[in-house]
Amino acid sequence: MAPDCSVEGTIEAPIDTDGLKGKLTPDAPLAKLVWFKSGGKADWLFEPEDLADLKEFLRRLDGDLPVMALGLGSNMIVRDGGVPGVVIKLGKPFADVAIDDESCVVACGGGAHGILVASAARDCGVAGLEFMRGIPGTVGGFVRMNGGAYGREVSDVLIDCEVVMPDGRFHTLPASDLQYSYRHSALPEGAVVVRARFKGEPGDPEVIGAKMDEIAEARENSQPLRTKTGGSTFKNPPGKKAWELVDAAGCRGLTMGGAQVSEKHTNFLLNTGDATSADIEGLGEEVKRRVYEHSGVELEWEIQRVGRP
The missing domain is CATH 3.90.78.10 (UDP-N-acetylenolpyruvoylglucosamine reductase, C-terminal domain)
Known part of the structure; x- marks a missing residue:
C-alpha cells in the first residue's frame, strides 16, 4: 500500500491530505528546478504519485489557490519573491511514451521530455516529431506554449491533450480548442497537461535519426x-x-x-x-x-x- 501524502515541516497544509500519496512541500525552493538557477520559493510544491492523486489533490483544493505546472523550467524566470499558491511538478509516473505503429500516433505523459518523445518515435519508425529533439522541455510545457523548433511546432502534430483543471475536473481537449498561435495557446490558466497525443507518419528510423542528429548539432553550434x-x-x-x-x-x-x-x-x-x-x-x-x-x-x-x- 502506498504511503499517505508526506508534508514536510510543521506548516499547516492548505487541504486535508488524508489518503493522498504524493509529496507536498511548503516554502519549496524553485531555483534548483529551473534552468536559470535563480528565483524564490513556491508557497507549496506538490509532486503527485499518479493521475488519480493529482485529480484528488486539485479537487480538494477546489480553485482556492493559484496553480502552476512546472516542467523542466527551461523557458521560465521565477521571480525572487517566489510563486504564490501551488506549483505542480510531474515526475516519472507522467513521463511514459506509447506508440501505435499502425496509426503513427504517439501518446505521452505531460512530464515526458521532448528528446524522449522524438527518440521513441524514431525507434518505431514514426517521422514528423524530430523537431521535438530541439525543444528543451516537457510535453506539458510545449503543448501549453505551442513549442517549436527547426520549422515545425506542436500545433502541426497535436491531436488532443488531457488536462486537469485547478478544481480537479478532467478534460480531453482537441487541438482545435487550444486556438494555437505563435508560442501561445488558449489553454486555461492553471490547467495541468497530463497527457497528449501527436500524429506522425511512417518513416525510416535511420533517416529520422539523421535529422535528429542535425538538429542536435545545430543547437550545439548556435546556442x-x-x-x-x-x-x-x-x-x-x-x-x-x-x-x-x-x-x-x-x-x-x-x-x-x-x-x-x-x-x-x-x-x-x-x-x-x-x-x-x-x-x-x-x-x-x-x-x-x-x-x-x-x-x-x-x-x-x-x-x-x-x-x-
Whole structure:
C-alpha cells in the first residue's frame, strides 16, 4: 500500500491530505528546478504519485489557490519573491511514451521530455516529431506554449491533450480548442497537461535519426547550451529574427548584475553565476528598450515570467 501524502515541516497544509500519496512541500525552493538557477520559493510544491492523486489533490483544493505546472523550467524566470499558491511538478509516473505503429500516433505523459518523445518515435519508425529533439522541455510545457523548433511546432502534430483543471475536473481537449498561435495557446490558466497525443507518419528510423542528429548539432553550434540560461528570450517578430534585432541594437554581451546577453546567441540571456531573477528580467527589459529605440520594434517575451517581484 502506498504511503499517505508526506508534508514536510510543521506548516499547516492548505487541504486535508488524508489518503493522498504524493509529496507536498511548503516554502519549496524553485531555483534548483529551473534552468536559470535563480528565483524564490513556491508557497507549496506538490509532486503527485499518479493521475488519480493529482485529480484528488486539485479537487480538494477546489480553485482556492493559484496553480502552476512546472516542467523542466527551461523557458521560465521565477521571480525572487517566489510563486504564490501551488506549483505542480510531474515526475516519472507522467513521463511514459506509447506508440501505435499502425496509426503513427504517439501518446505521452505531460512530464515526458521532448528528446524522449522524438527518440521513441524514431525507434518505431514514426517521422514528423524530430523537431521535438530541439525543444528543451516537457510535453506539458510545449503543448501549453505551442513549442517549436527547426520549422515545425506542436500545433502541426497535436491531436488532443488531457488536462486537469485547478478544481480537479478532467478534460480531453482537441487541438482545435487550444486556438494555437505563435508560442501561445488558449489553454486555461492553471490547467495541468497530463497527457497528449501527436500524429506522425511512417518513416525510416535511420533517416529520422539523421535529422535528429542535425538538429542536435545545430543547437550545439548556435546556442549556449552549457550555461544557466532560459532558452529563446523573445519571440521572433513577423518577418524578423529577434537575435538580429538584439545584435543590431548593440546588446551582445550586455550585462546587468550577474546577468548577461549571450555573445554566442543574442536571443539568450545567461546567469553568469550569481544573478538574481531581477537581474535577468531587468536585463531583458533593457534589451527590449534598446531594440525599440534602435529599430522601432517592440519585442515580446517568449520566456514565461512567474511569481512575485
